[in-house]
Amino acid sequence: MSQAAARVSEVESEKQPLVIWVLFFACIISFMGLGLVDPILPAIGAQMHASPSQVSLLFTSYNAIMGISMIFTGMVSSKIGIKWTLIAGVCLVILFSALSGSSSSISQIIWFRVGWGLGNALFIATALSAIVSLSNSGPLKSIILYEAAIGLGISVGPLLGGELGAITWRGPFYGVSVLMVIVLIALLIKMPNLPKSDKKISILDPLKALTNRGLFTLGLTAFLYNIGFFTLLAFTPFILAEMGLKEHGLGYVFLGWGIALAFTSVLVAPRMQEYIGAIKSMCWVLFLFALTLISMGIGVDSELWLITAVVIAGLFLGANNTLITTSVMNVSTVDRGVASAAYNFVRFLGGAVGPWLAPKLAESFNPRVPFYVGGAFVLIGVLSVWANKKHLSHVDHIEGH
Template sequence: MKSEVSPFRQPKIVWAVAFACVVSFMGIGLVDPILASLSVDLHASHSQVELLFTSYLVVTAVAMLVTGWVSSRIGAKRTLVAGLVLIVIFAALAGSSGSIGGIVGFRAGWGLGNALFSATSLAVIVSSATGGFAGAIVLYETALGVGIALGPLLGGELGSISWRGPFFGVSALMAIALIAVLVLLPKTPTPARKERLREPLLALRHRSLATTSLVGLFYNWGFFTLLGYSPFLMAIKSPVKLGLVFCAWGVFVAVFAIWGAPWLKARFGTANTLYGNFVLMGLDIAAIGIWPDRPTVVIVAVIVAGIFCGVNNTLVTTAVMSIAPVERPVASATYGFVRFIGGGLAPFVAGKLVEHYDAHVPFLVAAGSLVVAALVLSTVHKAVTAADRGETVQPEHTELDRVEREEQLEVAAGIGNES
């Protein structure tokens, strides 16, 4: 029997990209410890502060639609470099800004860089990593988990000096990642096939991809409600202490993404694991919705949620990439677009719901979104189970080829009429 290849025995190219991924994902939770400080120092409402998540994630989502188009024309390395350069610039500009509006705007530019980098980095890791597709996903989710764990810790430490510190910190770290990619990643050839701008949207015509992308949207609604608004309920004024809470949460995310998810998948299957995980995470978030005025309950619930987030991050991504009947870069862009729309809107909506109602409502809504995710997933149960058995779906270009043939016929008809 052939021994299993460890996902952590990788070439330098993969480690360079993985390090950049860690720093990139640090940007997700980086602002959590300084949300309260930003609200006070910049005289901003909670919903205005939540726009730091919304501008970043919504721009990331929309930009996901063009990442494949860009990468297929200039190559993966240049796309990675472009994304890293944008993050370095806009993270530094956010740190130098003097208003909440300015930070929100620069976070949007940061989101554009994140889209170019994150979508392409997954493709590079999948194509360069040893251990096959499953090993590459584990490595990618490991980078996600480590980044999410370290982001709040760094944000808390630097935020205790100034709210500007975390932004400058990420800019400096991303500059190091940029150098690593430039030095260690060889020039990548331009793909033979140029991706079309509308391919990610056309891919939504495939039921399996559209359905699993919706699962990601509902899951991310719960995820980012928790991540974005819970700091306001913890009654912790110290950015360092807030950072430690979210670091503990992030450690659980990393541990269960790397080890918990594969074990549960092997024992119960992807679909069954996700059903239980979504429901349990929904109950965990519902506890915050029932007792939002009890900081201890909120803190414990947030840390425990890391278990469910880690399992979900790995298994939902694997499910999407396994059953999508299109090429993986297209599937990644489509999935990223849909799920980040949910993730981007959730924190802002949470702030508005609190302003118009109370702190119970956004978390009860988020808990409901996790139950909806489980119900939506059940409609593609057979496809997910088949993927567990190794019956992977081969990429197909039927719809795209049909559209292209129709356009070619239209052009030919036009030339014929002119002659």
């Protein structure tokens, strides 16, 4: 992580406004929530006598509402401003993560995760747009900073989740709530009241933005690779738990995954884009991620290989996250916030399908099939990018990267 920190220091040397670092810290805490609950999924299932497919609905409900909510995040931000959209999102996360921790049934947690997802949607869509708009750097370095926050949050989250989850499965939920209270205080104190945009954004604007062939292609690709992503994230813990790995062990596995993700998103992806180009690089890392998923299906009986493959997958996912996010910011002429909302709408729907589909396939067939199917979806995503590369070629030639 020292190299990732060095990259962040390089961006810091450009004398970013203090608000950028407040948002950076807030994004770290926000994305800790994703990995924080991962090590406790099997424990929740055991405590509440729920099947993997039922527990995986925690991800499905969360991602589904995040995707749907992205349609109106821009409209909300244009009406109440960036600061209060961020604060509203954080308040919802504080409330519903605490309620999730106090739940007495799996159905209650699933529904509370809906409110949590709504809050996170308001926060992350606005945070990305705010960092890109307020930063003294160009779009690429701003996105690298955003992806660094994601990587740091995702990498630390499973470790903290494993430690708190070893005490009680409720611990990580309460942990998210407490950490987001810190974020709320920081935003109230340091986030300025930015002027509202003169341009009013309607609920239909993100949907209209998807008529852009390039943006639609990137959204579709993200939808497909997120099925594979959440097969890895939401299904693999159950396989490893059956092999005897407890909360601590799962926390360390996904800590390694998060560190790998942070490393390539901050240090590797920008160099790949510079020397190979974003679109070719995206195709390569997604192809390698698909092969990794397929290999996990082949080696599903080997604990050592599954752990190794999870960490390796983090390398490919980290690079792809930066490459595709940068491309989204530059592929369309619409407002960046609208483009981000449109892309995230499609992307998170894929994140809703993956965790629901994987355990269903395992229950109907065997544990190998979810990895094969997830890999197949990612390969279709590669074909989608390659077939539409003429609509994406200009993303490597935008000034201000």
